Amino acid sequence: MTERQVKILKLIVDEYVKTAEPIGSKSLAKQLKVSSATIRNEMSVLEDLGYIEKTHTSSGRIPSEKGYRYYIETVAKTIEEDTDGFFEFEKIFSNKEAERDIIIKEAINLLSEATNCTAISLGPNAYNSKVKKVQLVQLSSTHGLILVITNYGYVESREINIDQDMDVDELTKVIDLLNELLRDTPISKVSEKLHYEIEHNQIKELLKYRETIVDSFIEAFSKFAQSRYYLTGQANMLYQPEFNDIDKLREFISTIENKEIFKIIDSEEEGISVKIGTENQVTTMKDITVISSTYDTQDGEKGTVSLVGPKRMDYRKAIPLIKYIAKHIQKLYEEE
Amino acid sequence: MTERQVKILKLIVDEYVKTAEPIGSKSLAKQLKVSSATIRNEMSVLEDLGYIEKTHTSSGRIPSEKGYRYYIETVAKTIEEDTDGFFEFEKIFSNKEAERDIIIKEAINLLSEATNCTAISLGPNAYNSKVKKVQLVQLSSTHGLILVITNYGYVESREINIDQDMDVDELTKVIDLLNELLRDTPISKVSEKLHYEIEHNQIKELLKYRETIVDSFIEAFSKFAQSRYYLTGQANMLYQPEFNDIDKLREFISTIENKEIFKIIDSEEEGISVKIGTENQVTTMKDITVISSTYDTQDGEKGTVSLVGPKRMDYRKAIPLIKYIAKHIQKLYEEE
């Protein structure tokens, strides 16, 4: 590919991303100061090489998947440090007061709005997080609140009734025992461990409260099991011209709701990954691009930030943005 | 209106709800065992009375807003105790283990699915709930977790750093003090109260921790301020034929996202309310029906369950359903 051909490919991608219309030779001629005939010749070469394609014999060209791929590899990567216009995001991440989960949600919301795509945050698989502390807070003589706190600082609560025949001091002892027993136990192992201990009668005290306290704890733990994800902005996609066809939209939404994207997002790949169209193995996503970036928590866990949208996506904006967000979420975990 | 005319109106509504197509005289003739000409005469009367209308000169009839209104007042109200087919809902509400919020969410999800409309739950305005307890849980020598628990059992948490120069015993005292000071204070008044006490130097101890603890508390409180609502099922609306026109859909979604419906839902009306089309004062909702029902909590607070969808809605199903759900949510509060 000559330098000029690269330039033309670049322009085609940029323009097509903006307008969603096939690009003709005339419009490029103006920008490159050559005649449209010259552009046509070059386009013909680019088409033979597979970087662009026609929607029909006499239409302008649109980028092919290979074209996007090339664009991303060469063009987008060179501008990755361009964090201009990230002002709104800076504001979100510089808020030292707010809780991490809230900050992440806000960033994901803004990401979706800024790109008109669906944004997804897949938190570190909470199922693997560990118990830091369990606690009983007494609310009244008959009510209490069981709290479970993990090493990521997540809190789950369950209300319980305190029967009259329960002695508060004794309850406290049980909690202390549970704390001792469960500290640093992965959430996924809690249920197993409790049942084991109870069955082997190691802790007679627990038995007495089986029905109430222990079961409530297990309930609270199981909430963590649903891995923490946050998905937003399907409605923003309404404004993408590719979804003027409502059936496409329906298909897309149902793909998302069926959790099919998670197969793609939840991959093992490190760092940033861009899957364009058929590069996603799922057939319903042949016109969809998924960009995701992983981040590491302090504990060797991984989380993911992803963006799902049409192939015709503003990669130039989206890729640096996702890198930026992943980096900052990771920072949030480091500061802990 | 003669009895037969009522019968025809009823059939038109039922049929139109099912098919979304204008109803002609022929199809009704079969069911009523009279000729189509007779039906046409009757239809003509119904049209003069304003209960039905034509989409164009030679089309079948569709119900007008007045027609729906009549249908709801007479037909739907008589079948309100019909709780057949609520099996799935019974299952959700009979789960005594799950937390109230979870049950409500599940019910709202199912409501949206069962009706293909958007469902909204507007919880009792948490801003009016009261502080039941504040608590500090120490996680490590340098970290703590501040917890605020309200009379509805909601928990909000904020992590804080514990500086070395903070004495843990002293911290506990501060918490005790805060507990004493804030118990039963409406959330909305907390910030005000704290600032007042601090400025008037009533509690010198607080001053010292202003930056960290007190501010963290205020943060945690402010989370309650966003009144708790849960909105779901916009995607289900994709399957309503009225939204085959994507612009209508866009308009609808943006109405919802702009929180305009809350103006309508959050009304003072008691019990169930059905607003059809232009009965909603918002112009963008002239083709939309909103059904809502309030429920009471034990504390004289009110919550709302609502359903937003096209005017052509299955009122026969939706109205009893919403009544049923509101009733059961109210029960959840009573059992507390």
Next chain:
DNA sequence: ATTAGCAATGTCAAGTTTTGAGTGCTAAAA
């Protein structure tokens, strides 16, 4: 009061024409 019959009306789907943006090729110009 009901019905059969029929002209009139407007939608929808299918087919046709027109328009215009865009291409590919060729031959001349640079």
Next chain:
DNA sequence: TTTTAGCACTCAAAACTTGACATTGCTAAT
């Protein structure tokens, strides 16, 4: 050798035409 002007050709999208169809309103007969 590269670039360009010119022109015939292609196809999609928009505009228009047509005919089939459902449905109405009316009239006159039952």
